[in-house]
Amino acid sequence: MVFDTVKIRGTVVPVTDRYHHGDLRRALIDAAVEAVGETGPSALSLRAVAKRAGVSHAAPAHHFGDKAGLLTAVAAEGFDRFADALELAWTATGDFKAVGAAYVRFAIDNRAHFEIMFRPELFHGDDPDLQRAEARSRAALHRGAGATGPDADYNPAALAAWSFVHGFAGLLVAGNFPQAVADDPEAAFAAVGKYLRIGEE
Amino acid sequence: MVFDTVKIRGTVVPVTDRYHHGDLRRALIDAAVEAVGETGPSALSLRAVAKRAGVSHAAPAHHFGDKAGLLTAVAAEGFDRFADALELAWTATGDFKAVGAAYVRFAIDNRAHFEIMFRPELFHGDDPDLQRAEARSRAALHRGAGATGPDADYNPAALAAWSFVHGFAGLLVAGNFPQAVADDPEAAFAAVGKYLRIGEE
DNA sequence: CCCAGAAACTTGACACTGTCAAGAACGATG
DNA sequence: CATCGTTCTTGACAGTGTCAAGTTTCTGGG
Numbered sequence: 082m083v084f085d086t087v088k089i090r091g092t093v094v095p096v097t098d099r100y101h102h103g104d105l106r107r108a109l110i111d112a113a114v115e116a117v118g119e120t121g122p123s124a125l126s127l128r129a130v131a132k133r134a135g136v137s138h139a140a141p142a143h144h145f146g147d148k149a150g151l152l153t154a155v156a157a158e159g160f161d162r163f164a165d166a167l168e169l170a171w172t173a174t175g176d177f178k179a180v181g182a183a184y185v186r187f188a189i190d191n192r193a194h195f196e197i198m199f200r201p202e203l204f205h206g207d208d209p210d211l212q213r214a215e216a217r218s219r220a221a222l223h224r225g226a227g228a229t230g231p232d233a234d235y236n237p238a239a240l241a242a243w244s245f246v247h248g249f250a251g252l253l254v255a256g257n258f259p260q261a262v263a264d265d266p267e268a269a270f271a272a273v274g275k276y277l278r279i280g281e282e
Numbered sequence: 283m284v285f286d287t288v289k290i291r292g293t294v295v296p297v298t299d300r301y302h303h304g305d306l307r308r309a310l311i312d313a314a315v316e317a318v319g320e321t322g323p324s325a326l327s328l329r330a331v332a333k334r335a336g337v338s339h340a341a342p343a344h345h346f347g348d349k350a351g352l353l354t355a356v357a358a359e360g361f362d363r364f365a366d367a368l369e370l371a372w373t374a375t376g377d378f379k380a381v382g383a384a385y386v387r388f389a390i391d392n393r394a395h396f397e398i399m400f401r402p403e404l405f406h407g408d409d410p411d412l413q414r415a416e417a418r419s420r421a422a423l424h425r426g427a428g429a430t431g432p433d434a435d436y437n438p439a440a441l442a443a444w445s446f447v448h449g450f451a452g453l454l455v456a457g458n459f460p461q462a463v464a465d466d467p468e469a470a471f472a473a474v475g476k477y478l479r480i481g482e483e
Numbered sequence: 484c485c486c487a488g489a490a491a492c493t494t495g496a497c498a499c500t501g502t503c504a505a506g507a508a509c510g511a512t513g
Numbered sequence: 514c515a516t517c518g519t520t521c522t523t524g525a526c527a528g529t530g531t532c533a534a535g536t537t538t539c540t541g542g543g
Contacts, residue, residue: 083342121403123324127501137522201457235462241477248449256353261436274440276479338493343531
């Protein structure tokens with residue numbers, strides 16, 4: 082179960098056996114993240130998510146329109162937390178290597194979100210919330226890679242940094258790396274990061 | 283239609299209205315690749331593949347066991363062609379940048395194969411044919427990145443090169459890059475590749 | 484030539500999926 | 514307390530992968 086009580090207009094109410102759930106939207110997102118974390122995004126079933134949250138099979142569709150709508154919410158949440166993590170790493174250290182490490186760490190700690198975020202065919206790319214969160218992430222990454230100004234969209238240094246870090250994180254979470262890397266990804270990333278010419282001199 | 287005639291024991295036979303297809307396995311793989319190219323791997327349906335090849339809905343399962351079996355064949359074929367392309371680029375130029383360019387070009391020209399190859403949850407990773415082809419690709423890439431010897435598996439330079447090139451190719455085919463990059467990926471990769479410290483001095 | 488037996492494929496069924504329309508239960512507002 | 518809109522459920526539908534059983538075709542030995 083995701084939570085045991087819920088607050089409605091100031092009073093705490095037990096969540097069991099109530100018709101109105103309180104925050105079913107939130108619970109469904111959490112259930113979806115859990116399910117994706119266990120079985121991967123391809124095997125995600127709306128009905129399984131509903132069962133996990135203790136509601137009827139059609140409840141998710143009511144809140145999110147369709148399956149892609151639910152994953153859109155997950156992706157948007159992911160991009161928001163992602164932007165937070167990247168911004169924090171940059172303001173704390175001012176070092177791109179730290180931003181890259183935060184990128185990799187996020188992929189590991191939020192694998193379910195991460196696996197959805199960069200698979201655009203799974204969600205509605207035109208959702209405003211999603212686009213805002215995605216833009217935040219992109220801006221944070223560009224800043225970390227030393228790309229500023231209006232033409233930051235097509236900045237070779239930023240694209241190089243993004244490619245490098247994203248490739249590492251993606252291959253890692255997909256299980257394509259040797260065991261030694263999976264055992265200590267932090268160290269591996271530090272060793273591998275030496276070959277990227279960003280944030281130097 | 284994938285082909286119009288087929289040769290059986292030396293005689294060419296028209297493929298229509300025959301119970302035995304001749305090379306249905308081949309035709310199903312081609313149909314799957316076509317379908318993935320149009321709608322992406324997540325939306326792939328065995329029944330649609332069967333219809334495309336002009337056979338009954340259960341024919342694919344008979345040849346490949348299950349859906350993952352069909353995708354295993356696609357992935358194995360992909361890794362074989364992939365290894366060919368990387369080996370060719372390396373023997374022709376001896377330059378890692380050329381190997382990287384071949385990596386990116388393969389992802390573009392064989393998007394359907396590529397999208398399956400690096401999504402291990404879609405196929406049977408323990409298939410011998412697949413493992414052999416995958417090992418070939420890995421070896422070719424390591425060689426191109428200047429990693430040799432028995433410990434080539436955990437070689438920081440090779441992992442860095444792989445991460446970089448794979449990240450670029452993956453973000454590109456997934457549609458995460460700005461339009462300017464998608465318009466001329468070759469040039470973009472050349473510009474971006476300057477930030478990788480491999481195959482120098 | 485013929486006829487088992489194997490191989491290739493089809494047919495039919497099952498449980499499961501996402502989506503939609505209709506209805507029931509509930510909170511809020513008058 | 515009555516009404517209204519929201520929240521969620523129920524029931525149905527077409528489509529999916531997979532399995533068992535049946536049918537058609539090829540093969541090889543007499």
